[in-house]
Amino acid sequence: MRFQDKLREVSQSELWEEYCGFLELTVEEFMKIQKRLLREQMELWGKSGIGRRILGGRIPENIDEFRRMVPLTTYEDYADMLLQKEDSVLPAKPILWIQTTWEGGRHPIKVAPYTKSMLDTYKDNMMACFMLATSSQKGQFDLSPRDHMLYALAPLPYATGLLPVLLGEEMDVEFLPPVKEAEKMSFSERNKKGFKMGMGKGIEYFFGLGSVTYFVSRSLAAMQKSSSGKGGLSKLSSISPKMLLRLIRARGRCKEENRELMPKDLFQLKGFMCAGTDNKCYKDDLEKLWGIRPMEIFAGTEPTCIGTETWSRNGMYFFPDACFYEFIPEREMERNLADPLYVPHTLLMDEVSPGEKYELVITVLKGGAFARYRVGDVYRCEGIGNKEEGTRIPRFSYVDRIPTIIDIAGFTRITEHSISSAVKLSGLAIEEWFAQKEFNEENHPLLHIYVELKRGQMISSAVSVQVIRDHLSVYFKYVDQDYTDLKKILGMDPLKITILKTGTFQNYESKFGGLLRRINPPEYEVSRLLQEQFSVAPDGRY
The missing domain is CATH 3.40.50.12780 (ANL, N-terminal domain)
Structure with a gap:
């Protein structure tokens, strides 16, 4: 049954x-x-x-x-x-x-x-x-089998593709857009079509990676701003009378409160x-956006x-x-x-x-x-x-x-090998490095790589933080398709670079013995390494 x-x-x-x-x-x-x-x-x-x-x-x-x-x-x-x-x-x-x-x-x-x-x-x-x-x-x-679910899932053979298949065996929940149609669309196209259909039918369920649901949720405001064009969300023929009334009231409320439209203004999940x-990075923001x-x-x-x-x-x-x-x-x-x-x-x-x-x-x-x-x-x-x-x-x-893997927003599996490959392919004069997963002021994840340049390397504006970041970003996308998807799907480039003073790693090994773990080393080891350490300024000066 x-x-x-x-x-x-x-x-x-x-x-x-x-x-x-x-x-x-x-x-x-x-x-x-x-x-x-x-x-x-x-x-x-x-x-x-x-x-x-x-x-x-x-x-x-x-x-x-x-x-x-x-x-x-x-x-x-x-x-x-x-x-x-x-x-x-x-x-x-x-x-x-x-x-x-x-x-x-x-x-x-x-x-x-x-x-x-x-x-x-x-x-x-x-x-x-x-x-x-x-x-x-x-x-x-x-x-209820009459409910609707916003489609924000990767299709089979990925695990999230199981959900519509298995759920369909139990309930006639309607996916927005329909699964077969969604699988042929780009990520952006699915978002636009899903929200447009939601304006006509309502949205009762939403499921996906925390980072993806956050990006999709934030994109609603941008879509609303451009909705006056042909085929936009506000096209009256595609909106139910109930949703149209909710949209009018929501826009009035947002104008009074001087804020962007949020999903909670239109949908009741x-x-x-x-x-x-x-997910801990996005839960609070998602609750604010959806009211649940x-x-x-x-x-x-x-x-x-x-x-x-x-x-x-x-x-x-x-x-x-x-x-x-x-x-x-x-x-x-x-x-x-x-x-x-x-x-x-x-x-x-x-x-x-x-x-x-x-x-x-x-x-x-x-x-x-x-x-x-x-x-x-x-x-x-x-x-x-x-x-x-x-x-x-x-x-x-x-x-x-686990500490030997840096996962950013559920997309990447960055390891010592992938960073070493990117460094080697870049041709940059990097002698030593270590990487940590850290969080920015918005509590969103980033990949922070600390690098030490080879001795004798001319430190100038030509070898700046931005140059190294740009080079490594290119090669990360080359060696890791998932890193490419961060930019393509979520608009993220999580790489942060800090250049360390020449001799930092050698001094650490001489003073404390042993090598620093390349990926997510223990905090006390990082503190030791950075003791009395002056990072190089973006223009290459100490």
């Missing part, structure tokens, strides 16, 4: 129990589900081609053995088989393959197989997200969801849909049936970064502590390919349960990617 049929035949309380009942679990009950599903997955995975290769033909008999025998894995452990899409080596037959960026400038893509059971679980958890996005309290939600990295705070979810190519906030918007809870979760404590992660041969130990969901940060490790259930897989994401445990929500399981917030 489709969800929209259940809406007519089943009570809200029963639907809440079916889809959101996991919020009622105790930690013990959560772990019982986790361990039961992992035992089922161990049977499938251990006997598969992938499992036999990683385990060397051994089969773990229990969960403790599974965690001892299966090493922590990364995509390199699966790449040769998965990139060939070899069904025969998988634990179960996939229905489709989902794709994403692997590492800009080095590995173009990575793919992940999805079985029918995985997709069924994804669909149920996605419906739970929609229910929670429209809720204001426990047991209450507002979904029931549900607003955002995913990806850096976006609910954060976590979904990814390898892990599927694994977590969601609730009506309180105060931390995410993991679904117990998508993956088996392990957590590498921050101190263990840092020790492993300093010594790649060190094997970090992991904790389970019933062992995490409030206030601590953890790198997430997953085993995908229901026939998934990945076991004890390091996703590359860091979470903070915000607490065990929440009295206001009546929950008792751990609650998390998304922090960022």
Whole structure:
């Protein structure tokens, strides 16, 4: 039975129990589900081609053995088989393959197989997200098959392309513009058409990467300014009488308040969801623009849909049936970064502590390919349960990617290799560098690269901060398509350059020993490096 049929035949309380009942679990009950599903997955995975290769033909008999025998894995452990899409080596037959960026400038893509059971679980958890996005309290939600959703998603084979497919199996929600039409349009064309259609039909749901939803939301004002032209948003024939009245009132109110038109002046969202990295940078602005705070979810190519906030918007809870979760404590992660041969130990969901940060490790259930897989994401445990929500399981917030990756607005996967490639291709006389993810005065993310020029290099206006920035920007776009998309889709060029005094890195190594980590080094190391350091002015002078 489709969800929209259940809406007519089943009570809200029963639907809440079916889809959101996991919020009622105790930690013990959560772990019982986790361990039961992992035992089922161990049977499938251990006997598969992938499992036999990683385990060397051994089969773990229990969960403790599974965690001892299966090493922590990364995509390199699966790449040769998965990139060939070899069904025969998988634990179960996939229905489709989902794709994403692997590492800009080095590995173009990575793919992940999805079985029918995985997709069924994804669909149920996605419906739970929609229910929670429209809720204001426990047991209450507002979904209707007559609703409309603004299309701001990447199509299949990307993970966000699953949403219209799976949602369509459950409800006749109308996407604006229609999915097949939207997939043939440019990003700008989709925005204009979506808002234009929304003026005639209304918009009840909005979902996308936090950075993308922010850009789309801000673009509404610009579209309104140019709407008097042919085909603009204000074309009377395309606007319903209800929306026309709302538009007239909104423009009058904005004029009185001396501000630009905002989406909240025209649309009343029931549900607003955002995913990806850096959502914390955009949530406050998005709430101001739409009058409703976006609910954060976590979904990814390898892990599927694994977590969601609730009506309180105060931390995410993991679904117990998508993956088996392990957590590498921050101190263990840092020790492993300093010594790649060190094997970090992991904790389970019933062992995490409030206030601590953890790198997430997953085993995908229901026939998934990945076991004890390091996703590359860091979470903070915000607490065990929440009295206001009546929950008792751990609650998390998304922090960022692991320190060796700089992710900007959910688009890039910048690594030491991609920066080194850009520096080499640029031909600039850069001797040493390190890079950090930082945030500007608007709290938006940027890539800050500190460079030291080669000894004897003439420091002049010809080798200025702007010259280096311009050169590296060109080559980043060359080696990393996702970096290009930042500019193309979001109008962002997040690169910031600081030139350091010649000899800075050598002095650091002499004084403290060891090399500075190239990507996101610890704060205390950066402070040491910059002690008594005078950066070079934009014109090249000290």
